[in-house]
Amino acid sequence: MRILAAMSGGVDSAVAAARAVEAGHDVVGVHLALSRAGGTLRTGSRGCCTIEDAMDARRAADRLGIPFYVWDFSERFRDDVIDDFVAEYRAGRTPNPCMRCNEKIKFAALLERALELGFDAVCTGHYALLVDGPEGRELHRASDAAKDQSYVLGVLTAEQLAHTYFPLGTTPSKALVRAEAAERGLSVAQKPDSHDICFIPDGDTRGWLADKVGAAAGDIVDRSGAVVGAHEGAHAYTVGQRRGLSLGVPAPDGKPRFVLEVRPVSNTVVVGPREALATARIAGERFTWAGRAPASESFACQVQIRAHAEPVDADARIEDGVITVEPAVPFDGVAPGQTAVLYEGTRVIGQFTIDTTTSAVPAPV
Structure with a gap:
């Protein structure tokens, strides 16, 4: 098969591409530039798609002896992932940007271009299994439950699954992937995994949202509607949150209260008991x-x-x-x-x- 290997610059995608090459496929590596900030740098395990990641991906491709390209998907990423993230918070919802990225970028925009260029499938380093069943291709959990990523791939459709390749799905552990990377001479063998939201590399989601959404003061109310505190921006609260509520009125039973709901129209945050x-x-x-x-x-x-x-x-x-x-x-x-x-x-x-x-x-x- 002609396979387009999405290479993030991490160890998983590098080993996935290596396995595709070893399996005899015609492989081309591509790194997605998702940020227009050319000076974006990686900080430890925070962030991804940075300059360092692009360079790491190129070094891995060179080591594997495959062609390598960087494709600018920053505009599509901004429209489909970042703007969606902001809009969801404005509406009082808690979005998952990784789901949107898989849905709109890696297995929509990237796959569409891959098919247009004559590739048969897109290869990634996700931990999930593809099984060809009697009624078509099925998506299953990975062998390693601790690394299973089938949840964030749940947005894939039958058509997308038909053109997807997950070489790491049967690998028992991430430690074996790192060991394999070291054996193959890949410099990313011990590179830390990325955490948090990639377009908020400093991890300050609250501050980032305040800049994008704006902060307007409002009331914190209990389930009866009684005002029990105040907030400086409803976007900073998520369902289940306990800390940082700054409530001026204690609960009648003296127990902690948690965020139960965020109401953007009235700019109020509803709190209540843990059991609610x-x-x-x-x-x-x-x-x-x-x-x-x-x-x-x-x-x-x-x-x-x-x-x-x-x-x-x-x-x-x-x-x-x-x-x-x-x-x-x-x-x-x-x-x-x-x-x-x-x-x-x-x-x-x-x-x-x-x-x-x-x-x-x-x-x-």
């Missing part, structure tokens, strides 16, 4: 299937609401264009804007963006 974070139902209109769709509009599944959360048994149903999921055990602190990925065992069924949540503990009347 239990979520009995989630629903959303924006859903896709990773391969074959469920045979029925009502089906049993397992649901994962964060990249490293434990999956929860649940019942799902689709009605009037809305998917609703009710877990067997309530979720803990779910925020609108998060992504729910549905599984059947190890297979990814699909995903949806959570629009509404229903607490398992009704608000006092």
